Every structure is written in C-alpha cells, then in structure tokens.
Amino acid sequence: MKQLIDFIPLIVFFTVYKMDPRMVDVAGNSMEVGGPFSATLFLIVASVIVYGGSFIKNKTLEKSQAITLGAVVLFGGMTLAFQDxxxxxxxxxxxxxxxxxxxxxxxxxxxxxxxxxxxxxxxxxxxxxxxxxxxxxxxxxxxxxxxxxxxxxxxxxxxxxxxxxxxxxxxxxxxxxxxxxxxxxxxxxxx
Missing domain, CATH: 1.10.132 (Topoisomerase I; Chain A, domain 4)
Structure with missing residues (x-):
C-alpha cells in the first residue's frame, strides 16, 4: 500500500502535464493548469501532502522518501523560480x-x-x-x-x-x- 501511495504525486504530475493548458479559478485567483510548470507545482504540493501525511502517521520518513521529497522541492522549486x-x-x-x-x-x-x-x-x-x-x-x-x-x-x-x-x-x-x-x-x- 505504501508503494502505491508513493506514486500519487507522480500520477498527479503526469495528469496535469498532459492536460491542454487552461485557466481555472482557484480560491478567487485565475491560474493556468496544464503543461510543465503547473504540473511541477502540483507535483510539489502532492509530494508535500503525501509525505507530510506519511510523516504524521508514521512519525518518520524512509530515507528514499526524504530524498525524493527533498529533490522534488529543490528541483521543482528551481523549475518554477526560473521558469526552466x-x-x-x-x-x-x-x-x-x-x-x-x-x-x-x-x-x-x-x-x-x-x-x-x-x-x-x-x-x-x-x-x-x-x-x-x-x-x-x-x-x-x-x-x-x-x-x-x-x-x-x-x-x-x-x-x-x-x-x-x-x-x-x-x-x-x-x-x-x-x-x-x-x-x-x-x-x-x-x-
């Protein structure tokens, strides 16, 4: 079950990446969804939710999960910051x-x-x-x-x-x- 949960951020990323870009309203703000940059944002958010939930439930993260989360936040953050x-x-x-x-x-x-x-x-x-x-x-x-x-x-x-x-x-x-x-x-x- 844990291995399946680890795939949730990847599935979210893939789904959003493959969407045709479109504008959606999120909490009163207009945001483009679809393509690499919104997919990256969704990947970061989904990873923080999945691994944050895992940490709260288990009081720890496996080393592979911590490395993956750190890499997602670091490289995803740079992708968004530099739009590259x-x-x-x-x-x-x-x-x-x-x-x-x-x-x-x-x-x-x-x-x-x-x-x-x-x-x-x-x-x-x-x-x-x-x-x-x-x-x-x-x-x-x-x-x-x-x-x-x-x-x-x-x-x-x-x-x-x-x-x-x-x-x-x-x-x-x-x-x-x-x-x-x-x-x-x-x-x-x-x-």
Whole structure:
C-alpha cells in the first residue's frame, strides 16, 4: 500500500502535464493548469501532502522518501523560480545516482550491504550473493539515471512518459530478474 501511495504525486504530475493548458479559478485567483510548470507545482504540493501525511502517521520518513521529497522541492522549486523545466529533468537522474551511491557506499560502510539490510528478514543468502545483488542495484540505478537524462534532453516530448512508465517498467523487470537470481540461490541452499 505504501508503494502505491508513493506514486500519487507522480500520477498527479503526469495528469496535469498532459492536460491542454487552461485557466481555472482557484480560491478567487485565475491560474493556468496544464503543461510543465503547473504540473511541477502540483507535483510539489502532492509530494508535500503525501509525505507530510506519511510523516504524521508514521512519525518518520524512509530515507528514499526524504530524498525524493527533498529533490522534488529543490528541483521543482528551481523549475518554477526560473521558469526552466530543465531543472526538473535533472531530478530523476540525480535521485537515481544518489541511490546508486548509497548502495555502493554500503559495500564499504557497515557489516552488511544495503540490499542485505533491506531483505535479510525475508531470505537468507550467502555473503557473495548479497554483494553481487547490491552491485547490480548500483549498476541499475546508474544506468537508469543515465537513461532518464538521455531521454529528457534528447526526446523532449517523450521524457514525461519515460519518467513515469519507462522507469517503472524497467524497475519492475529488474526486480523480477533479481528474484529469479535469488530463487536460484535459495533452491541451491535448500538442497
């Protein structure tokens, strides 16, 4: 359920971005809705509401949620302040690269990799498999960040679709592949 709630700001952004621009009355003020800048404003507001509600309910935010919220406010704010959507286009690559750096850093800091800390409560794997899985996430986030950057600045009309659906599909496929690798090692350990 939590993962679905995390997609609400992205769905709001996508919906508003794809709307034909039109003027609407909001609390007695006229505002244009549709296109990149109003979508960015809606993304910031939806993110603050979703993650603010999560913080109030759980008394904490996961690190990934805090990083995402910070990036949305920072890059979204710069997008609105400078009326330049290029700032927003940098958000996804930078967030992906922060995640890649966190996974890579976990190889050298602490006794366990980040993947192991996140999943060891559910499965048991040999240490070298945890390390290999962790490094595969480093590669995945690095490449996903590069792909987001390439699409954002090469295919202007397609970047929002890729950001919402392409990244989601690639992540899903990668997770399925990870579980196939894990299942092979779990079966090997059971024998």
């Amino acid at each position: 959507e290029n700032f927003l286009k940098w958000k996804a690559p930078i967030v992906n690269w922060i995640f890649a750096a966190a996974f890579l850093g976990s190889q050298f800091i602490g006794q366990k990799t980040l993947v192991q800390r996140m999943m060891e409560h559910a499965i048991t794997l040999p240490g070298e498999i945890w390390i290999r899985m962790n490094l595969s996430w480093v590669v995945f986030f690095t490449l996903l960040g590069a792909a987001n950057l390439f699409v954002a600045f090469t295919f202007h009309e397609f970047w929002v679709d890729f950001k919402v659906f392409g990244s989601l599909i690639l992540t899903f496929v990668f997770v399925v592949l990870q579980f196939l690798v894990i299942s092979r090692h779990i079966q090997a350990e059971e024998k």
